[in-house]
Amino acid sequence: MSDLVPFNADIIAAQQTRLTEAWHVHEPATLDEPGFTGLVAQNHLRNFQLWHEEDVARRNDLGFERVFQAKRAIDKYNQERNNFIEEMDKVLVATLQPATEGCPRNSETPGMIIDRLSILALKEYHMREETERKDAAAAHREACASKLARIVRQRGDLTQSLAELLADVAARRRTFAVYYQFKMYNDPALNPQLYRNAAPISGA
Numbered sequence: 529m530s531d532l533v534p535f536n537a538d539i540i541a542a543q544q545t546r547l548t549e550a551w552h553v554h555e556p557a558t559l560d561e562p563g564f565t566g567l568v569a570q571n572h573l574r575n576f577q578l579w580h581e582e583d584v585a586r587r588n589d590l591g592f593e594r595v596f597q598a599k600r601a602i603d604k605y606n607q608e609r610n611n612f613i614e615e616m617d618k619v620l621v622a623t624l625q626p627a628t629e630g631c632p633r634n635s636e637t638p639g640m641i642i643d644r645l646s647i648l649a650l651k652e653y654h655m656r657e658e659t660e661r662k663d664a665a666a667a668h669r670e671a672c673a674s675k676l677a678r679i680v681r682q683r684g685d686l687t688q689s690l691a692e693l694l695a696d697v698a699a700r701r702r703t704f705a706v707y708y709q710f711k712m713y714n715d716p717a718l719n720p721q722l723y724r725n726a727a728p729i730s731g732a
Contacts, residue, residue, distance in 0.1 A: 537691035544572050544649035567616045572646045574609035579650050613639040617706040626703040634704040641690045648683040
């Protein structure tokens with residue numbers, strides 16, 4: 529099972545924690561981690577970027593142009609995030625070769641769960657920040673501490689669920705299917721707001 533080490537749920541969650549902390553100290557550098565861990569990092573980076581652009585998009589003191597840029601960045605990062613979910617699933621399918629029949633099918637793919645863990649890692653980091661704010665009232669910090677405890681528990685439960693799914697798929701007790709999503713709003717050939725006034729598409 530040594531070849532399945534990159535698919536260890538605890539290692540994946542720890543990687544997301546480590547990157548979250550590092551990227552809040554230094555700007556994310558070019559990611560050069562190879563293999564599956566590199567895909568996990570790329571997916572997490574897109575969620576990291578999404579998180580902070582979403583914060584910017586909700587400000588009302590930056591002017592239209594900056595908020596417009598944030599909205600466009602959100603659209604781009606979200607598409608890339610989904611792309612890396614699918615890339616993770618491709619590697620998992622090739623390695624684990626999930627059963628095509630004869631066992632229950634999981635509704636979520638492992639890549640989708642890893643993406644959810646990524647978001648929870650960010651929630652945990654930022655909620656912990658709120659529990660330590662010196663400029664906030666004690667009641668605020670206490671409320672955030674309660675929320676943090678629930679996030680930590682949720683993240684732990686989801687990590688365990690991922691571990692169980694991967695073990696079940698490897699043992700052919702459970703399976704999953706990757707359908708590969710189509711984000712129609714980003715495709716000039718599929719979004720009517722984009723193609724309505726565009727030149728005809730050849731070979732469609």
